[in-house]
Amino acid sequence: MARVTALGQAALRWVSILAVLILWQVFAEAHVVSAFLLPSFSTVSVRLYHDVVSGDMILAVALTLYRAFAGFALAAVFGVAIGILIARISVMRWFFDPLVSIGLPMPKIAYLPVFILWFGVFDASKILMVTFSAIFPVIVASWAAADGVEGVLLWSALSLGAGRRQLLWEIALPASMPQIFTGLQVAMPISLIVEIISEMAMGGEGLGGSIMTEMRFADSPGVFSGILAIAIVGAVLVKAMELIRRRLLLWHPEALAG
Amino acid sequence: MTGISFHEVSHTYRPPRSAPTLALERVSLDVREREFLALLGPSGCGKSTLLYLLGGFLPVEAGAVTVAGKPVTGPGPDRGIVFQNFALYPWKTVRQNILYGLEKQRLPRAERERRARELIELVHLGGFDNSYPAQLSGGMKQRVAIARTLAVDPAILLMDEPFGALDAQTRALMHEELLAIIRRTPKTVVFVTHDVREAVYLADRVAVMSARPGRIKEIVDTGFAGEKGPALTGTRAFADKVEHLWDLVRGEAILAQTRRD
């Protein structure tokens, strides 16, 4: 029964996507607006296919993913470290608490000009822009997770012969993993979004960069095929994070239940 | 040497945003080497607190807690503890949970695995080696927690209502297992419970605690040291002992109840 509903829901998702695509196609074919303003889905798909076959799209996706992942990885490593340190060391909490409160809700992309000024317009500044945007949810999730580790887990480890230094790696970190991973799942789409916006603003190829180039050449099917590609890449990334979560947190009730 | 001594021990909890609680007040208690002592008292009277002080998890702020004459300064594998809520590592399987303490000792791998196997059999969890705690029933989790603690073979065993989550039948089985384990590798045991029959059945002596702030109200010798076994529970002497302890506990339980209201 649960299985049937799950399948049904998966199908429903495709139904709604399909409906939008059909509407798009019908509306475009009706020529209510010009093909330049709204090229049809079939035109855009053919264009996307050609861009993939020619290798242009592969290159753009690879470049965007490389920078998004690099920024994400830095945010993950430093975000988890900072979050756990805040939870454990009162000086760190005193220092970072106000900064995180201000930084978390702030639109980090507003710093783009500063990043360009400081780090130029090449890979380094895009990667750091991504890190800066993605690190806050990771810090907050890791902080909350480390704060919430049950004291008796640490106590039992100590009484089984663990040293204080082993507590972090062997107990606190694995106990915090579900919440930390939730933070990473929030940070992943942020990384992709910020990377693409940075490319649009700074240039430098990639998915965002090539859309802006195509727009300058009034290549509207090119723009739309870029948007389609972004949608697909984003959906794949989110799904991939879900799958990794399931594998990594095999022990968690949520995985065991499914 | 595993004799335990509490001397005039008091403990106050000071939660950051609420009033302090005096949990223990001038508790003095001696546990002899290789003795099985049960701590009996109403809920909230400070039984767990007493155990945590002995385990070295809470700082001793007033009075002295010593093991073999030396003050307790922190947790250590000489004092194994089974916590009330299991405190299992949810990301480790049954086998990995039991192996954790063994990995801290410098045993060869094969030896560790052998001991883990033995313990899994001992607590009747064969076939669940690779299950995660979330897949186990309360009673099974409790048995994993006991096996994990026994794995490092502590000279002193602290147990905080370890059989509270078990059904009566499993509990009776676990009683026999525990007594068998202690016969095989003698230990000093401090066993917290609020079950009078359990205390009388398992312990050499029963320390009855008063309602909060916890004090030792009376220490009762059960006097059944040599004759433990299922037959004991049917005897007149056993029933009398249970009755006597019930009388002591009843007053405190009522007191604890009225204070909570």
Ligand SMILES: Nc1ncnc2c1ncn2[C@@H]1O[C@H](COP(=O)(O)OP(=O)(O)O)[C@@H](O)[C@H]1O
């Ligand atoms: N961490 C804590 N902070 C504040 N009060 C606590 C804390 N732990 C226990 N207490 C209080 O101390 C008293 C004794 O608790 P405890 O030792 O757990 O009792 P028992 O194990 O006998 O039920 C109780 O009144 C309880 O509310």
Ligand SMILES: [Mg+2]
């Ligand atoms: Mg308790």
